[in-house]
Amino acid sequence: MTPSLAALALALASALAAVLLARDERRAFRVATAGTVLASAVGLAGAAWALVTGEVSSWRAAWALPLGEVHLGVDALTAFFTACASLVAGLAALHGFTSLPARSTAGPPRLARAGALYALTFAAILGVLLARDGLLFLVSWEVMTLASWGLVAHDAERADARRAAMTYLIASHAGAAALYVLFALLAGHAGGYGFDRLLAAGPLAPALAGTAFGLALFGFGTKAAFFPLHFWAPDAYPAAPPHAAALMSGALSKMGIYGLARLLLLLGPPPAAWGVLLVVGGALTAVVGALNAVAERDLKRLVACSSVENLGIVALGLGVGVLGRACGEPDVAFLGFAGALLHVLGHGLMKSLLLLLAGDVADATGTRDLDRLGGLARRMPATAGAFLAGAVSLSGLPPGAGFVSEWLILTAALHGAARLPPGPSVAAAGVVVALTLAGGLAAAAFVKAHGVAFLGAPRTAHGEQAADPRGSSRTAVLVLVALVAAIGLAPGLAALIPGRAAGLLAGAAEAPARLMGALVPVTIVAWALVALVALLALGRARLLRGREVRTGPVWGCGYEALGPRMQYTASGFPDPAIGPLAGVVSRTVERERPDGYFPAGARFVQRHADAAGERFVMPMVRRFLEVLGRVRALQAGRLQLYLLYVLATLVLLLAWQIGVAP
């Protein structure tokens, strides 16, 4: 308990320090960031201790919130998520330590503000994780949202950043509104906001529990960017500075998952219908996210879309776990939950890695447009290599971290398809299909991102001056790559990290050891692969020793004058994949055909947009704004009118007091 409190205090102190030192921007930023790194190290140590020992403890402060109380606690779930968030927050802060001051921006650097908001976001995340009281949870949640909103709006000079921040704020508050209702409902049942009271009050009536779960899915799903509430994510992550984007995607969005998991613990044994709901939502999220990622040609947005996809995969894992729990299949439940949680950890690391690298590329070349990049592997070899590692892993391929968690979820789903009763088994089979479709599309998206940005020849002059980042940025990237590889190469050990938490969710105690056993063959596969690759590479080097090795022109169907502009582009590459699924990704094409015998010019521009956002969410928002517009008539700006409202309210209240209440 103490390290977690210390981490929270340190993070808050760092935020405060940045505010106090704000006169010297750089110093304030350095102090706050170093403080955040320290706080995350302390938080990680505490979480690791709790994970090893299985510590369950709580702490109540002397002073009370109105209606609630300051009640913090640590258990396996909190410890696991604290470990994930601390790792991501610490490493991203380390990256930001050198990368943010080196960034060239249109407006003032705002370093102190960024440092303070980053530390505050981290503190709020810890607060959400530690809170054992509904109100405290909501307060932390709001602080987290507002502080991260400040990070999204960092480059406030740019119109797209302002718009992204506004979308993020509105979406977050729509979600938070559902959470208020949720906790009020639960408090009504338990007679107070404390989680312990809720547990003591016993199980909810099925209808109430269902309503609560629906509200949670909406509220937490907005933060986790579940379809169709994901529309803010592809705008918000790229708008924030890279290290803040990594924090948001790697740690903050996982708070939605934490909320769902916490609620599953609080609401008692779930019915199978919740699992089906999670599976359907997760499947849509994963596939839509992956499709948008494939279609995207903006490097940062592509990575952000993949974030949506991966949260969908986590939801699929949770769904399988809930199905297993509801149908009395502890193995299926445990594997599903373990996969989901391990994906939370793995995705946190991989996604922060890729967001940081995408930020490095954008900062080094001055563009995020893949179609203007190319051949960067020569200028930024370390970045290219690290991106490849992250891309392979995020595509769910061995020997990366993504493979292990997706393997767990898929195996759970296959077991589920075999063992669950007919309805849930179909849902489990659906998980298999959705996950593999999303995985295949993600692989296409990332091989495209890597291939177009780093391989081939440069398409434009962007990136002529590019170079690998140095200093703490490089350290952070290296550590992230090492961690991702470590999970992939020692999956049995890595699975111990979420083991306890997954056992808690699945209601199975001795499960972690068995999980390790199940992952032994996966370890063998990973090492066999690595060994074979090494062997073959050595063999080829040996075969080629002393023989002629030269370079020649590449095959161009007989055409020798291939230019860099003739390479496949990021817009053209995914065309066969999204063609048949075009309904999900809305595509606009502007073209001027070459005309006549001596054509003067021709143009072809193809843009993709998220169809879910364009066709589903935006019309709804517009409709909602129309309704609100009518309400606005109430606010006419006249003092007399407002006084009239006050009077009317008073009269109504009086009448109600006299007439209705005895």
Place this chain on the structure above:
Amino acid sequence: MTGSLLALILDRVLHVAVLLVLPPLLPGVVNRVKAIVAGRRGQPILQPYFELAKLLRKGAVYGHGTSWVFRAGPVAMVATSLVAGLLLPLGGRSAPLSFAGDVVAFAALLGLGRFFTVAAALDTGSSFEGMGASREASFGALAEPVLFLVLALLCVAAHGAGFEEVLEPVGAAAAALTHPVLLVAAASLFIVLLTENSRIPVDDPNTHLELTMIHEVMVLDHGGGPDLAFIHYGAAVKLLPLRGAAQPPAPALPGGRPGRPRACWWRAWWGRQWRWASPSPRWRGSACGACGTCWSPPARWPRWGWPRCCSTGGAEMSQLADFLLLWVVVLGLQAVATTRITAAVRAVALQGAALSFLPFALGHHLGALAMVLTCAVTLALKAVVIPLLLSRSIRAARVVHESEPFVSLHVSVMIAAGLIALAFSIGAQLVLPWPAPSRLVVPIALATLLLGFLVIVTRRKAVTQVVGYLMLENGVFIFGQALARELPFVVELGILLDVLVGVFVMGIAIHHISREFDHIDVDALSSLRD
């Protein structure tokens, strides 16, 4: 104890040795058989080994400006396919590495190989290679879920999640599989259609290059030396596991994997199986046993009821009937899914051929003469005479494609899948006067009927509509089989005669219409209504 351990170790070593040594033999056999079928002598069966040996002794040429990723491609390809091979049971023996969830690892390994192949192709910066890379990535992304759908369904049927469980007890669970397999057939067909949508009419020899581009294009820039050897060897290794992996769900599993195997599967699918000595699982087993029986005893694949001996009793018979019925519905889907009118006619002819064996397979108690007569007449009319008549009308009217159907092909296949599902749900509720000879008869009769209607409703060309009409009749025929005790075969034969006359009339009408109007679009006829 030590003896069995020794045997186990020996078994594993043998497995690895087979995995390492045998793969290049497979393309050798395939090429040889291809050549023989095409009337040539062909290369020596061991030719791939000679080529590999030669390549391994050569130096290397790399494209200008390529990076280490380009060199990593071949290595990754061999490594992934070899490790994937370790996960697969081979020739009835369990795999060296066998565990729950090995299927997932298998697919992921092949995915990794694809990832690096595509990355290597993009590294060349050539637009030609980019095209191959784009296709490879896209098809891979779309084929993988189909593969997994099949695997998931097999898990449902086999109550297990590893290759061992999935591949072995399916025979017992075959009855439970009949519904899912239809879905699989529909889904894989859908994938095939996606490829057609990408302008790859698979069996058009002129566009042969377009097809092979997926794989061959990415080989091109590995200019000789160990890298090219790795690629050839890796492709061969991939062929071997796929051959095993694609075995159990014989009717409709695509070799949905990169490059060659998939391509060959399409070729096989689109009705020219006999022409390509295709390494696709389906046809290797039956059409060219030369390579199909090499390291997997044929005893493993008849779990779909391939008639080893048609007189071994009721269970076998019913399996044969199920097998025929599955083909009926698959062919019906093909008729819905193709734009080429000849292909539709061929599909319906094959459907008729399959149907003609149905009375026999269902084991109706007819006299031997009556049985032979019925089968022979049905076969002659449905599979030969009527299709020939139709082909003649097609030639006379000079139509090739069903241009602009009212409903696009994708949509009509989806509708077809929906109709099949509907047929199954209705078929399950329909009460017959006595139990049907096979669970599949009624649903598939309804499905064929509905598909026939679908073709009639959605197509413009008169010939295709006749095809739909024939499918409708086939449905009625199957339904008649379910009620054979009610409906004497004489009546069925009478109906058949009616159909023949009907087709005659239509053929003549089509001929005349096309002579008068220069086309046979039926919606143009609506202007004649008053």
